[in-house]
Amino acid sequence: MCGIVGYVGLARKTKSVLYEGLKRLEYRGYDSAGICYIDGNKNTVIKSEGKLENLNAKLNKIEINSPIGIGHTRWATHGKPSELNAHPHSTGPISVVHNGIVENFYELKNELEQKGAKFYSDTDTEVISQLIFYFINDGKSFEDSVIATFDKIQGSYAVAVLNADEPDKIIATRRFSPLVIAKNDDELFLASDIPAILPYSNEIIFLEDNDFAVLKKNSIEFYDNKKNKVERKSKKINWDPVMIEKAGYRHYMLKEIHEQPRAVFDTIRGRFSDDFETVIFNDFDENLIKDVSRISITACGTSYHASLIGKYMLESISRINTQVELASEFKYREPVLDSNSLVIAVSQSGETADTSEALLEAKKSGVKTLGITNVELSKISRESDFVINTKAGPEIGVASTKAFTTQVVVFYMLSIYLGLVRKVIDKKAAKKLIKDAVAVSKIIQKSLKLDDEIKELSKDFYSYKNFIYLGRGINYPIALEGALKLKEISYIHAEGYAAGEMKHGPIALIDENMPVVFIAPDDEIYYKKLLANFEEIKARGGRIIFITSSSGSLEILGEGDRKIQIPKCSNLLSPLITAIPVQFLAYHIANRLGTDIDQPRNLAKVVTVE
Numbered sequence: 001m002c003g004i005v006g007y008v009g010l011a012r013k014t015k016s017v018l019y020e021g022l023k024r025l026e027y028r029g030y031d032s033a034g035i036c037y038i039d040g041n042k043n044t045v046i047k048s049e050g051k052l053e054n055l056n057a058k059l060n061k062i063e064i065n066s067p068i069g070i071g072h073t074r075w076a077t078h079g080k081p082s083e084l085n086a087h088p089h090s091t092g093p094i095s096v097v098h099n100g101i102v103e104n105f106y107e108l109k110n111e112l113e114q115k116g117a118k119f120y121s122d123t124d125t126e127v128i129s130q131l132i133f134y135f136i137n138d139g140k141s142f143e144d145s146v147i148a149t150f151d152k153i154q155g156s157y158a159v160a161v162l163n164a165d166e167p168d169k170i171i172a173t174r175r176f177s178p179l180v181i182a183k184n185d186d187e188l189f190l191a192s193d194i195p196a197i198l199p200y201s202n203e204i205i206f207l208e209d210n211d212f213a214v215l216k217k218n219s220i221e222f223y224d225n226k227k228n229k230v231e232r233k234s235k236k237i238n239w240d241p242v243m244i245e246k247a248g249y250r251h252y253m254l255k256e257i258h259e260q261p262r263a264v265f266d267t268i269r270g271r272f273s274d275d276f277e278t279v280i281f282n283d284f285d286e287n288l289i290k291d292v293s294r295i296s297i298t299a300c301g302t303s304y305h306a307s308l309i310g311k312y313m314l315e316s317i318s319r320i321n322t323q324v325e326l327a328s329e330f331k332y333r334e335p336v337l338d339s340n341s342l343v344i345a346v347s348q349s350g351e352t353a354d355t356s357e358a359l360l361e362a363k364k365s366g367v368k369t370l371g372i373t374n375v376e377l378s379k380i381s382r383e384s385d386f387v388i389n390t391k392a393g394p395e396i397g398v399a400s401t402k403a404f405t406t407q408v409v410v411f412y413m414l415s416i417y418l419g420l421v422r423k424v425i426d427k428k429a430a431k432k433l434i435k436d437a438v439a440v441s442k443i444i445q446k447s448l449k450l451d452d453e454i455k456e457l458s459k460d461f462y463s464y465k466n467f468i469y470l471g472r473g474i475n476y477p478i479a480l481e482g483a484l485k486l487k488e489i490s491y492i493h494a495e496g497y498a499a500g501e502m503k504h505g506p507i508a509l510i511d512e513n514m515p516v517v518f519i520a521p522d523d524e525i526y527y528k529k530l531l532a533n534f535e536e537i538k539a540r541g542g543r544i545i546f547i548t549s550s551s552g553s554l555e556i557l558g559e560g561d562r563k564i565q566i567p568k569c570s571n572l573l574s575p576l577i578t579a580i581p582v583q584f585l586a587y588h589i590a591n592r593l594g595t596d597i598d599q600p601r602n603l604a605k606v607v608t609v610e
């Protein structure tokens with residue numbers, strides 16, 4: 001999400017190495033950016049909110065003759081996106097850029113404030129510069145101050161530090177967040193991601209957890225957190241930059257499917273109270289939301305499918321009458337909205353024209369609005385009264401995957417929140433639901449193991465021209481989503497149906513040329529009914545892929561049929577698990593067909609036209 005670059009050397013202009021490096025990290029998404037360089041004995045920081053172009057406009061106006069600097073693109077976690085909260089953060093001569101989260105930020109901030117420190121930003125990062133400065137004032141060397149600081153810090157980080165009083169060095173350290181160094185004679189480059197610095201050198205050094213590196217123009221030293229010297233050798237990297245951006249995955253889509261445990265975890269992180277009894281949405285005004293008696297959700301494509309799942313959750317957990325409508329329809333239908341309605345606009349990009357227009361239309365009725373988006377400064381975030389951000393990180397593949405699962409998990413949290421506010425569930429019930437959510441990332445992780453199995457299975461299915469996906473209840477939207485995924489990246493015709501609807505018409509399509517994908521988690525109500533639907537399809541010669549968490553034997557499966565075993569999970573969260581095999585199935589079929597998976601024909605990642 002955030003990106004770091006650094007440079008020390010005389011061979012190039014620091015300004016352009018930093019700016020070009022940040023530009024190569026642009027694909028990750030960001031909301032602000034900044035650089036710091038040392039001129040003489042002064043650390044100068046230049047920052048800008050919004051697009052990198054805004055920073056560039058400032059940089060274009062100045063000459064920088066410094067041989068050393070650090071830069072950062074920020075994806076806000078603590079503190080809203082703003083110039084003040086953008087990195088680098090400075091305390092006296094110390095300037096810091098940071099990726100990750102300081103988990104004990106509040107305690108450290110309190111401690112420092114009691115000792116007289118004055119904080120200017122809302123970020124967790126500022127405690128790092130404050131702490132380093134505190135230790136220096138306490139008489140420690142620059143190196144010892146950095147080590148002492150990270151001895152106190154809990155969480156994940158990749159950090160680069162400048163000290164205007166020792167202007168020849170950058171100190172870098174990491175834990176759970178990547179940081180790499182590229183070297184040439186007489187110059188060193190630092191970055192959170194290889195693509196940022198690969199054009200300068202393919203001799204790359206990977207920092208290990210708890211390493212401290214001291215970078216000077218023509219030397220580099222590594223220490224562990226006890227200040228013992230350690231050796232880190234460089235590796236020659238022969239990947240092309242595009243490949244590296246995909247972290248070794250062939251496509252962004254596959255990378256993003258695999259990122260889902262992390263994305264879901266990041267989305268729920270910090271949103272439950274320590275006792276797991278309540279959901280925390282800081283942005284909400286409980287008084288404004290408690291009288292909501294009706295919810296209208298509007299969205300497009302995959303976000304619409306996530307919203308259909310949201311309806312099940314909202315009605316089941318918080319017992320609020322909920323409707324979901326395609327945004328392109330909502331706007332022109334003159335929907336009836338009253339003062340107790342809440343309109344929710346759901347969008348990964350936050351910029352989809354249909355959805356933002358629907359939101360603006362709803363606002364005309366004076367209703368309260370909530371945006372659920374993955375991009376903090378997006379139009380929908382700006383226009384909504386309340387916002388809940390998904391933390392999927394930048395989604396590059398046109399086919400949405402990780403944004404979808406994070407939207408689903410937001411609906412789950414929202415349902416618990418509203419259930420508690422409306423007093424239709426008590427804290428005990430909330431706790432049970434919250435504990436299930438906390439456990440779900442690990443279950444998603446387990447289902448990612450299906451990747452190879454589904455790759456193999458796709459060999460038998462990629463040449464079919466049509467597919468049907470069937471599901472029931474909360475997994476009916478997964479049938480729709482599975483069909484959409486297959487359509488958009490493989491160009492194979494696919495339809496999703498509620499399984500009970502087959503007998504009312506679509507069953508006429510079934511023959512040996514029609515594979516049918518069943519989404520059949522082992523639940524109390526629907527599983528048995530799906531088995532009956534299964535028999536109906538089998539009797540008509542259809543070929544079946546049966547996705548289930550039931551471990552029971554399925555005698556009825558014929559020779560050409562396949563069972564995909566998924567891990568068990570609570571019924572309400574099961575779409576997070578059933579989504580994984582349908583994403584893999586679409587991906588591997590498309591991959592065998594050789595389509596342009598990340599940028600399928602005719603499609604755009606963000607649809608800004610109506």
Ligand code: M6R
Binds near residue numbers: 303
């Ligand atoms: O950015 P949004 O979530 O508003 O985008 C909505 C749809 O355009 C999007 O979900 C589209 O259907 C995807 N290509 C689905 O994979």
